[in-house]
Amino acid sequence: MSDIKNSKAIKRFLKYVKIDTQSDENSGLHPSTEKQKDLGKILFDELEELGAEDIYYDEEHNYIYAMIPATEGREHDKVLGFISHMDTSPETGGKDVNPQFVYDYDGKDIILNEKENIILSVSKFPELKDYIGKTLITTDGTTLLGADDKAGIAEIMSMAEEFLNDIKENTGKYSHGKIAIAFTPDEEIGEGTMFFDVERFGADYAYTVDGGALGELEYENFNAAAASVKVSGLTVHPGEAKDKMLNAIRVAEEFDLSIPQNERPEYTDGYEGFFYLMKFSGTTEEAHMEYIIRDHDRIKFEQKKDILIKTAERLNEKYRLFKEDAISVELRDQYFNMKEKIDPDNLFLIEDAKNAMKKLSIIPKISPIRGGTDGASLSFKGLPCPNLCAGGHNFHGKYEYVCAESICSITELLIEISIGRRN
Structure with missing residues (x-):
């Protein structure tokens, strides 16, 4: 043996x-x-x-x-x-x-x-x-x-x-x-x-x-990209925060929940792609998220990247009264x-x-x-x-x-x- x-x-x-x-x-x-x-x-x-x-x-x-x-x-x-x-x-x-x-x-x-x-x-x-x-x-x-x-x-x-x-x-x-x-x-x-x-x-x-x-x-293999998302908040004493505070943690959470929830790694297999939130850190003043994006289909891959961009644009418009361009997204292709x-x-x-x-x-x-x-x-x-x-x-x-x-x-x-x- x-x-x-x-x-x-x-x-x-x-x-x-x-x-x-x-x-x-x-x-x-x-x-x-x-x-x-x-x-x-x-x-x-x-x-x-x-x-x-x-x-x-x-x-x-x-x-x-x-x-x-x-x-x-x-x-x-x-x-x-x-x-x-x-x-x-x-x-x-x-x-x-x-x-x-x-x-x-x-x-x-x-x-x-x-x-x-x-x-x-x-x-x-x-x-x-x-x-x-x-x-x-x-x-x-x-x-x-x-x-x-x-x-x-x-x-x-x-x-x-x-x-x-x-x-x-x-x-x-x-x-x-x-x-x-x-x-x-x-x-x-x-x-x-x-x-x-x-x-x-x-x-x-x-x-x-x-x-x-x-x-x-x-x-x-997957088409692959990395995304760095930065959320800039506005800190105000919580006792005086009404209509003034913009909590970066909450906005980051809203950003993540806006991404298709059934397109996470734990819900996909085979040829199905995903968004994977790998890292999160944050305070009221600033939050950071790191994603990887994967899909075998190049068209769907590009659509996934576009979802992140469009989500940031929508939330920036929503919170513009609090902060100009609260969310920024940096995308980087990794391989195809x-x-x-x-x-x-x-x-x-x-x-x-x-x-x-x-x-x-x-x-x-x-x-x-x-x-x-x-x-x-x-x-x-x-x-x-x-x-x-x-x-x-x-x-x-x-x-x-x-x-x-x-x-x-x-x-x-x-x-x-x-x-x-x-x-």
Whole structure:
């Protein structure tokens, strides 16, 4: 049962998750944390040792690029790429990660931390039943695990080792074109492609290996924007406030209640978009709200942004006797739906992945991402880049886990996609 623990991909994964690489959305730095470079340097050294070509480490911003050379006769193929990110989410601690193995999983609740009574519950996470008889790697209930996206890194590196050893030993086991590899920082805070050099990467198209369960394949994601709403009130002693006071907290509350109430994250799924009030702070004098806006449909996305603007305009008119322009809204687009860049011209990437999965008896699961991915930004930079599964579940928290067999299967999947892609 313990043989899986000794596979190269699993050994790599266990090594990588021990390195704390949390990003920090408030640092203003690029990368946002220096500790992400600890993993960057390790990956650079490993790629050198494996014999990869054109290895480049942008140490300032913590991007790593490398190339697996083509085998004989495939030198003129278009270049396929694979990308994963090094950082882990700032939402839950990523230091002193202590992975736990559950062998031959029996389908029951898993005690992650007996002392704190932290349980990975089947009733809360019913997909656990899909892994009966498999080997699960979980947290110890005190940190996240880091399968997002160190599972993806381990899979890409294990694929690279397989191909590079084949070339080095001249076994002729595989036939493939050039394969580009990149590892990036700060994906979890939306800055993963800020300094990504598409030209240096050298691929014509690529996949991010950053998805969930085995078989997941995604080429649709949200259009995304952030909105900062500021409400300026008017403070007057409450004993003399009649027809004078404008309470910014109350106006902010009215603003939020004016937004469609059924378009909140807790009421939506599938292709449904939402407004998400993430932060609120305020006094009578001034209130601040931070929203994110999401929708797969570009027209509905623009309509959602317009709702915020129109709501502010209406309330500004309503309270103009108290204050001139009491509400201001600042909108910032974050990323767009990569489907615009995949369908129809690059749908062959989806078909390639589906065909590779079927050869390995993996059931393809194509669904829209209710979020974003570096692949979305890269697709709009001219690098079509759908998203492949990495194998994990419950990302960003202490209930995160990954199936060990999935990590090994996804390594095989990357190999199969690479040898199957012919121009």
